[in-house]
Amino acid sequence: MAKTHTIAVLSQKGGTGKTTTVRTLADALRRAGVRTLAVDLDPQGNLSDYFDLPPDAEPTIADVLSGRATAAEAIHEDLIPANLSLAEAELMLGGKMGREMTLRRALAKVPDDYQVMLIDCPPSLGLLTVNALVAADRALVTAEAQYFALQGVEQAMEVVELARDSLNPALELLGVLLNLADMRTVHSREALVSLQERFGEQVFATVIRSSIAYAESAERAKSILDHRPDLGADYLALAGEVLERLPELADARKRLAQLAQSAST
Ligand SMILES: Nc1ncnc2c1ncn2[C@@H]1O[C@H](COP(=O)(O)OP(=O)(O)OP(=O)(O)O)[C@@H](O)[C@H]1O
Ligand SMILES: [Mg+2]
Numbered sequence: 001m002a003k004t005h006t007i008a009v010l011s012q013k014g015g016t017g018k019t020t021t022v023r024t025l026a027d028a029l030r031r032a033g034v035r036t037l038a039v040d041l042d043p044q045g046n047l048s049d050y051f052d053l054p055p056d057a058e059p060t061i062a063d064v065l066s067g068r069a070t071a072a073e074a075i076h077e078d079l080i081p082a083n084l085s086l087a088e089a090e091l092m093l094g095g096k097m098g099r100e101m102t103l104r105r106a107l108a109k110v111p112d113d114y115q116v117m118l119i120d121c122p123p124s125l126g127l128l129t130v131n132a133l134v135a136a137d138r139a140l141v142t143a144e145a146q147y148f149a150l151q152g153v154e155q156a157m158e159v160v161e162l163a164r165d166s167l168n169p170a171l172e173l174l175g176v177l178l179n180l181a182d183m184r185t186v187h188s189r190e191a192l193v194s195l196q197e198r199f200g201e202q203v204f205a206t207v208i209r210s211s212i213a214y215a216e217s218a219e220r221a222k223s224i225l226d227h228r229p230d231l232g233a234d235y236l237a238l239a240g241e242v243l244e245r246l247p248e249l250a251d252a253r254k255r256l257a258q259l260a261q262s263a264s265t
Pocket of ligand 1: 181216
């Protein structure tokens with residue numbers, strides 16, 4: 001059986017486009033035929049909203065982390081949802097032995113026909129994000145194209161390294177993504193240069209452009225790939241880079257390239 005890649009999407013700051021990235025990468029990978037599970041690990045439950053899951057869908061990731069449900073039982077339309085009850089589950093988790101390993105153990109029991117699992121982390125580097133990093137084999141760090149982007153990424157990277165050194169030696173960086181960028185502005189360009197100077201090739205060549213259309217597409221729970229294919233092209237390009245970094249999924253690259261081509265014509 002092929003290996004499942006588990007990708008934690010994290011940032012030190014809020015509002016760096018993590019949830020949009022998980023949602024849209026899942027869309028792009030699925031359209032390329034990659035069986036993808038999305039996991040909402042944020043008590044805000046934004047990912048569940050973006051996918052238009054009913055707010056009362058149960059069980060959720062909180063039930064999984066507290067042992068009331070298995071991860072398999074909590075999958076609704078290829079998504080494990082979250083809601084505010086996750087905040088309580090996080091508090092409970094804090095007092096338990098092996099608290100950093102709980103998500104890893106739970107996801108290990110997901111039926112392994114998924115090729116990719118994408119985990120949407122909350123905007124903090126606390127216990128939930130650590131659980132995601134211990135469950136993952138790749139970390140994708142997002143940064144808003146603003147002043148201080150580099151500091152935020154460096155802080156996220158410290159937590160990635162901590163997880164690798166202590167509990168998850170198999171964890172690798174998938175890449176650093178510059179998001180919400182307006183390359184006509186000096187601060188977006190400087191943010192990119194500072195990330196490239198520090199992280200070199202690990203910074204994705206694809207930069208996600210900033211557009212008000214993202215808020216509209218989130219509100220309508222409609223993928224940006226359909227809402228604004230011209231902007232969605234950024235995420236198709238990102239998905240292509242992600243697949244390049246996951247050689248086991250090489251077959252999907254051709255299908256993705258076809259998608260990107262038909263989107264641009
Ligand atoms: N490329 C983009 N351009 C403009 N706005 C965007 C873009 N991507 C996401 N947004 C909008 O920015 C806001 C934050 O995005 P998102 O929820 O994806 O970030 P986040 O990092 O998950 O936030 P949080 O830290 O609160 O979880 C949302 O309103 C979203 O619609
Ligand atoms: Mg989010």
